[in-house]
Amino acid sequence: MKKYSLFLILSLIISCNEKPKELININASIQQSSELKENPLLMHPITSFIQPKDSTMSTLYGNEIAFDYAKQHSDSKYPKDAVLYEVTWKQKPDEVWFGGNIPKEIYSVEKISFDDDNSVYERFEGKPLKKIQIKETEEKLRKDFIINQKMAVSP
Numbered sequence: 001m002k003k004y005s006l007f008l009i010l011s012l013i014i015s016c017n018e019k020p021k022e023l024i025n026i027n028a029s030i031q032q033s034s035e036l037k038e039n040p041l042l043m044h045p046i047t048s049f050i051q052p053k054d055s056t057m058s059t060l061y062g063n064e065i066a067f068d069y070a071k072q073h074s075d076s077k078y079p080k081d082a083v084l085y086e087v088t089w090k091q092k093p094d095e096v097w098f099g100g101n102i103p104k105e106i107y108s109v110e111k112i113s114f115d116d117d118n119s120v121y122e123r124f125e126g127k128p129l130k131k132i133q134i135k136e137t138e139e140k141l142r143k144d145f146i147i148n149q150k151m152a153v154s155p
Contacts, residue, residue, distance in 0.1 A: 028089055028103035033129045036109060040085030046070050047152040050091075056107055058088040060149050066114075076147040078114045086110040086146045112146055119143065 030039050044067035048059040062070060066082035078084070088110075089103035109124040121143045125132050134142075 025103060027105045030087075030106060030109070031128055033124070035131045036111075036124050036129045040087055040109060040111075043067070043083075043085065045152075046084075047149050050101075055091045055101075056088050057091055057101070057103060058086055060146065061085040061087065070151040074150060078119075078147070080114055080116050082114045084112045084146055110142060110146060112143060119147070 030036070030041055040061045043061040043063055046060045046062050046067060048057065050057045061084070063081075063083040066078055066084050069078055069082060086109070088107045090105055090107050091101040092104035094100035094102045105127075106129070107125070109129055111122045111124070113120050113122075121139050123132050123134055123139075123142075124130060
């Protein structure tokens with residue numbers, strides 16, 4: 001009996017001395033940037049997906065107007081003042097759940113803002129996030145891909 005009591009006491013002492021796990025994934029958050037004026041992570045999530053081949057994960061966020069539109073429509077004709085953000089992270093293994101992955105750091109943020117019949121595409125990369133230019137053909141492909149994503153169904 002003494003043997004088990006000693007083992008229990010030692011286990012408690014060792015576990016109390018361990019460093020606590022990180023509760024907030026700071027590396028995966030968006031740091032304030034002079035080029036990216038708003039934080040998309042504070043907006044409404046519309047859908048998300050992973051790209052295992054690239055070891056990345058993405059979430060599509062929208063402002064109130066885009067979110068409400070995506071809830072009620074399945075087309076890609078977002079109204080004026082709607083804003084979509086596609087945030088993509090590199091992945092890392094989850095220390096808590098075996099086999100799971102969590103965001104490591106932001107790879108890119110893509111923004112599409114809607115004005116009457118036009119939409120404007122912007123891409124941000126790096127640390128801190130800076131606006132970059134991409135080829136017009138790639139921009140059109142990315143814009144079409146992002147706009148045509150459907151809202152995830154949830155109960």
